[in-house]
Amino acid sequence: MGNIIEVHDLTKKFGEFVAVKGVSFSVEDGGIFAFLGPNGAGKSTTIKMLTTLLRPTSGTIRINGYDPVTDSDLARKSFGIVFQDPSLDDDLTALENLELHGVLYRVPKDTLTKRIDEMLTLVELSDRRNDFVRDFSGGMKRRLEIARGLLHHPKIIFLDEPTLGLDPQTRNHLWSYVQKLNANEGITVFFTTHYMEEADRVAKTIAVIDHGLIVAQGSSDGLKKQTGTTSLEDAFLALTGSAIRDEASSSLERLRTHGRMWRGSGRRS
Amino acid sequence: MKAIYIMWLREVKRFIRSKSRIVGALGQPVLFLIALGYGLGPVFAKAGQGDYFQFIAPGIIGMSIIFTAIFNGMQVIWDRQFGFLKETMVAPVSRLSIMFGRTLGGATVSGTQGALVLLIAIIAGFRPISLLGVLFWLVIMLLIALLFSALGSMVASRLKAMQGFQLIMNFLVMPLFFLSGALFPLNNIPSALLLVARLDPLSYGVDALRYFFIGAATFPIALDIGVLVAVTTVFLVLGSYFFSRIEV
DSSP: EEEEEEEEEEOOOOOTTTEEEEEEEETTTOOOEEOOOOTTHHHHHHHHHHTTTOOOSSSEETTTTTTTTTTTHHHHHHHEOOOOOOOTTTTBBBBHHHHHHHHTTOOHHHHHHHHHHHHHHHHTOOOGGTGGGGGGGGHOOOOHHHHHHHTTTOOOEEEEEEETTHHHHHHHHHHHHHHHHHHOOOOOOEEOSSSSHHHHOOOOOEEEETEEEEEEEEEHHHHHHHHTOOOHHHHHHHHHHOOOOOOOHHHHHHHHEEEEEEETOOOOO | HHHHHHHHHHHHHHHHHHHHHHHHHHHHHHHHHHIIHHHHHHHHTTTTOOHHHHHHHHHHHHHHHHHHHHHHHTTHHHHHHSHHHHHHHSSSSSHHHHHHHHHHHHHHHHHHHHHHHHHHHHHHHOOSGHHHHHHHHHHHHHHHHHHHHHHHHHHHHHHGGGHHHHHHHHIIIIIHHHHSSSSOOOTTTHHHHHHHHHHHHHHHHHHHHHHHHHOOSOOOHHHHHHHHHHHHHHHHHHHHHHHHTTOO
């Protein structure tokens, strides 16, 4: 099987600050790939470049064979995404949110209704379809976003910290949907998480990014062997150190923080 | 094409569902209409300028349109803060059609708000010269609505947070309204004020409304419509450019 995501020497600079420093990795078609790293390591910036939200400073990306910079619409059609923060319209119903997505992704009308039913059943929200999203709990919103991300039959689904703030029940359900989809529809899953046991349990391949560089790549067992540890959490700490990182709230904020740091002590921690 | 429609539909649905916003947005124009229209009427008549209520009603309709339109355009900031903007930014459709759909939706919504104010004005005693002009009224109202919706989304695309909203209200929307000739006739005013009014696109909108409502205008009607169309086009182009440059 080939690689559905190929990243080569990808770099992103915000002014003088280099958030991503020439990373290269690939994700196998039909695989489950975990992209791990401490806060501020460059995870979100990389995902934003993969999903056409940010332009890379240099380097190449292929998403399903398409370049997100030049063939952005074809690349966009190839993936679905669940963002770290909710991105639903609270003033529309669950059904309307899905319909809007279906129209934007040009899902044919006759298949759209069927697909919406299918996805709502998958995430167990069929009976809440006509309720406003503003009345949904955090877990329900996340499930709806997964349904939405999968609506247009994408080849890849990006999940950026999909289980953040969810209870263990919802978390377990969520991963079981994802694994079911990966097995049944052959969707490639690209996710980030801070829960190492999730990555250990679900991911077939793991890449660890820190300070804008990929520091390790391989299977969970491979990483444990490489670091001489017995759990993925220990392997992760061995690779990235145990110092606590502060993440700026946005790329712009990061830029400002960086500016202040350079005017101040002149050293980046 | 369908992307434009669905983004338009979203704005319209959100408008219809926010009944309190519709009623709330009627309060200010009605107050202006009553306080200024009836209150200043006698002074205006004594100065030999005719019926102030008839004069000010088109201006107040223009006011309700510009307030609603810019406010609606500013929704881009809300969408940014509540995350929905990202959903539209990764969608495989041109940013132009997203922006165009939103702006058309905002224009529909604010045009409707203007029509509601017109209805209230008619109930309160506003008498257009001929009801046959209704098509022209609606076209001009929609044009004004489109212009300021585009301006609203253009400004909002450049703002990161709602904190800038007050600034926009006080330094953009208020001056646009107060200096437009919506409240006073543009003849015999100080030349500096006239110059400012001539640079304000709302002046031409209100002037065109007066032309079709009460048959009196300061500028030639062709100039009014020409300016409205030209400025709307520029704002739409600039708006889509800024919108396409948004990074979330």
